[in-house]
Amino acid sequence: MKIGVLALQGAVAEHIRMLEEAGATAVAVKKVEELDELDGLVIPGGESTTIGKLMNKYGFVEKLREFGQAKKPMFGTCAGAIVLATRINGQDDVHLGLMDMKVDRNSFGRQKDSFEVALPIAGVAADYPAVFIRAPHIMEVGAGSEVLSKFEDRIVAARQGHYLAASFHPELTEDIRLHQYFLTMVKEYYGEKASV
Numbered sequence: 001m002k003i004g005v006l007a008l009q010g011a012v013a014e015h016i017r018m019l020e021e022a023g024a025t026a027v028a029v030k031k032v033e034e035l036d037e038l039d040g041l042v043i044p045g046g047e048s049t050t051i052g053k054l055m056n057k058y059g060f061v062e063k064l065r066e067f068g069q070a071k072k073p074m075f076g077t078c079a080g081a082i083v084l085a086t087r088i089n090g091q092d093d094v095h096l097g098l099m100d101m102k103v104d105r106n107s108f109g110r111q112k113d114s115f116e117v118a119l120p121i122a123g124v125a126a127d128y129p130a131v132f133i134r135a136p137h138i139m140e141v142g143a144g145s146e147v148l149s150k151f152e153d154r155i156v157a158a159r160q161g162h163y164l165a166a167s168f169h170p171e172l173t174e175d176i177r178l179h180q181y182f183l184t185m186v187k188e189y190y191g192e193k194a195s196v
């Protein structure tokens with residue numbers, strides 16, 4: 001499997017390392033045409049407004065929407081989850097508007113309020129070491145979505161078909177189980193089509 005990490009901002013190298021440890025070929029995506037070669041895509045954390053501006057500047061928005069609408073799996077972490085969402089609390093505009101959910105930005109406080117907690121994530125782990133840094137949370141998900149994890153009654157991981165979203169930073173741990181889960185999603189959607 002060839003998985004891309006959108007390389008406009010954020011922890012790109014860390015996601016690539018985790019994906020490779022989980023068994024995929026991983027590449028940094030800096031040009032729109034590189035999306036055509038991928039079986040799946042990770043949109044990393046960073047700053048969602050900045051990522052949105054850079055996606056517009058470099059012509060990624062429509063191509064990323066086509067990527068998602070073609071049922072190619074996409075995984076958004078932290079700011080990446082905000083980029084995927086169809087609704088953002090307190091603002092009218094969205095970035096890609098692909099995953100049916102409403103998100104709240106910076107829900108867990110500022111940088112100095114960062115923390116790590118062992119989370120149960122359905123289908124992944126009973127004790128996943130989730131790192132929260134200026135993290136959003138998912139306020140609500142659509143009818144076709146599955147809530148995978150909650151922390152303090154707030155949704156922090158969800159799946160809708162070929163879309164996966166997490167409020168936290170799985171790439172900042174040594175635990176590859178969530179990346180492995182995403183690769184399983186890619187295999188499910190591609191069957192034998194995935195270039196192994």
